[in-house]
Amino acid sequence: MNARRRPALVIACGILLAGCGYIVTPEDESSPAPAASHGWGAVATKVDAAAGGLHVDVTIRNDTGAWSAMQATPDQPAVLTTGDGKSTSCATVIVGTGGTSLAPGFQIRGYTGGTTAKPATQLLYVECAGAAAAPGSKLSIPYTYVTGDFNYYAPSAATSANLAVDLDKAAADLKYPVATPVDGVIEKADAKIIAINKCTLSLTSAKRTADGLEFGWQADNPTQYPTYVHIGIPPVVGTDGVIYGFYQSPTLTDAPIAPGGQSAKWTTTVAVPQADTGLYILASVESKQQKTFVNHAIDITDK
DSSP: OOGGGSOOOEEOHHHHSSSOOEEOOOOOTTOOOOOOOOOEEEEEEEEEEETTEEEEEEEEEEOSSSOEEEEEOTTOOEEEEOTTSOEEEEOEEEOBOTTOOBOTTBEESEEEEEOSSSEEEEEOEEEEETOOOOTTOEEEEEEEEEESOEESSSOOOOEEEEEEEETTSOOOSOOOSBSSOOTTOEEOTTOEEEOGGGOEEEEEEEEEOSSEEEEEEEEEOOSSSOEEOOOOOOOEEOTTOEEESOOOOGGGSOOOEEOTTOEEEEEEEEEOOTTOOSEEEEEEEEOSSTTEEEEEEEEETTO
16 A cells, blocks of 8 residues: 555554654645745855965855755855866865854845854855955856755755855945845744644744843644644744754754644744844744754744
8 A cells, every 4th residue: 555545643652651752643645735846046145365375255145945954065166267267176165154044035144153152153255265356257156055844854966066256346335134035935923823633823922131032832632632843943033034943953952742632832042142033933843744944034034
């Protein structure tokens, strides 16, 4: 028998094993196919001399038409080509989303790097030793990216591409984080997000703290079986174009159990500068089936 036609398997550890329960629902086959990907775009925002070479600040933009995470290809240099055709390898390439998926039409200039113990803001840039700015110069940056939902059991295959950056056209006064609005991407703060096993997830509060934000979450479980709704620790992105919140897989953070017919409530926190406004939460919500996560951009621009 075709496995996709088998009845959903119900695992209720709380009933059978006197422990916590989890229902596994079949994957939603009616989900629309992702839009054709056009890759990522990039622009230089500042081009100046560095110690012994050239420094280029970079902003990247998600033009894939889907949620996507990207990074410069490890151990591959960028290539600076001047107007007369001479090329220079650029060994220092700090370009990417830090592991976080970004909504289509959004753009950033940095992310939270460092370690979980000592997070630090990492701005995006390329440095080319021994090079100098010259008219007609362009950068080619090799990178890889993935699109769509995050499935822990079947990760998306990465696509390889190259960013083309025109150094004669350094951009100024860019608008962060939304470069090109995409219909249906941004959700209101009071939206009820569909999660795993027919549960709904709600943002119940968003409070400024001394060093960032505290979010209140609630999962409502309409079924008779206990369920977890994992969301990890969602980061935010705002008008300064930096993703705040150290990336880790949303599967690594525990979530409280929502008993059958009841709710579960919990909080998450993220360190954000007080001056950063116009914020959106980048939430990965466990949906469709266990350890599959669908991304949501939640509008908290009034916080």
